[in-house]
Amino acid sequence: MFNIFGPKIPSPNTNMNRRNFIRNTTLLTAAISGIENPITTSAKNELYKKSSIKVAFISDIHVKPDEVSQAGMRKALRHVNNLKQKPAFIINGGDSIMDALAADKIATQAQWDVWASILNSENKLPVYHCIGNHDIWGWQVKDESIKSDPLYEKNWVISQHSMSGRYYSFTKGRWHFIVLDSTQENNGGYIARLDEEQYQWLENELASVPKDTFICIVSHIPIISFCAAMFLMTCCLMVTGSCRESCSIRMPEESKVCSQNIPTSRHASVVIYTCRTK
Known part of the structure; x- marks a missing residue:
């Protein structure tokens, strides 16, 4: 079997290995994507610009009072801040510290002190934070008295990062960023889900974004998963694989969909993205 662009595609009964399959399909994809009208290409480039x-x-730094994690965090932030073409800002995907779920107040404070010290000394860029499960204080601490502490559960991380709330949104240029809180308490542990209040907020937020504005959703735990087809989950339970969240985030207007998040540089716990539109 042949395609119109030249590379030969083996028939189904051909004995081909995985490497050959990837090579051939990559050639086909490249060939198809390469056919563009010069005028269209120029217009797209202007839109991208x-x-x-x-x-x-950055995500899952898991810094703590030790040499290894601190060195890694410093190295990552220095890399970002020393780029010739600096990012407009940093998004922190969560799990900034090693763990606050089962840590007492003294140990948790020590971790946040390390985080703040390194961030203040090594970073000059704006940072938008997302809450990770290990940033939440006390859910696995057996001492019930901590529940009356003003810093209990997500209050500490929200205060530490000077966040407006556990979930929020902001706009930069033609991009609207939505930061979610995907970790909820579950009988002394945690579960990945969006609570009803947050879900209703997300629906309203998506509906209110202008058609010519593009959307990027940030969540510590993935809110849409391929595994949705494999498990019989109720639509309001798990965020990962939930058909409810999947339906809400699916945009009817093509102009709203972010189709390309292209990693352009990787270093330590950092990925640099150039967010482009479809």
Whole structure:
């Protein structure tokens, strides 16, 4: 069997290995994507230039009072801040510290002190934070008295990062960023889900974004998963694999969909993305 662009595609009964399959399908994809009208290409490039924004994404730093994690965090932040074409800002995907779920107040404070010290000394860029499960204080601490502490559960991380709330949104240029809180308490542990209040907020937020504005959703735990087809989950339970969240985030207007998050540089716990539109 042949395709119109030249590379031969083996028939189904041909004995081909995985490497050959990937090579051939890559050639086909490249060939198809390469056919563009010069005028169309020029227009797309102009759109990319006007609507693109460069963002550094860091996540799961898990810093603590030790040499290894601190060195890694410093190295990552120095890399981002020393780029010739600096990102507009940093998104922190969560799990900034090693663990606050089962840590007492003294140990948790020590971790946040390390985080704040390194961030203040090594970073000059704006940072938007997302809550990770290990950033939440006390859910696995057996001492019931901590529940009356003003810093209990997510209050500490929200205060530490000076966040407006556990979930929020902001706009940069033609991009609207939505930061979610995907970790909820579950009988002394945690579960990945969006609570009803947050879900209703998300629906309203998506509906209110102008058609010519592009959307990027940030969540510590993935809110849409391929595994949705494999498990019989109720639509309001798990965020990962939930048909409810999947339906809400699916945009009817093509102009709203972010189709390309292209990693352009990787270093330690950092990925630099150039967010482009479809």
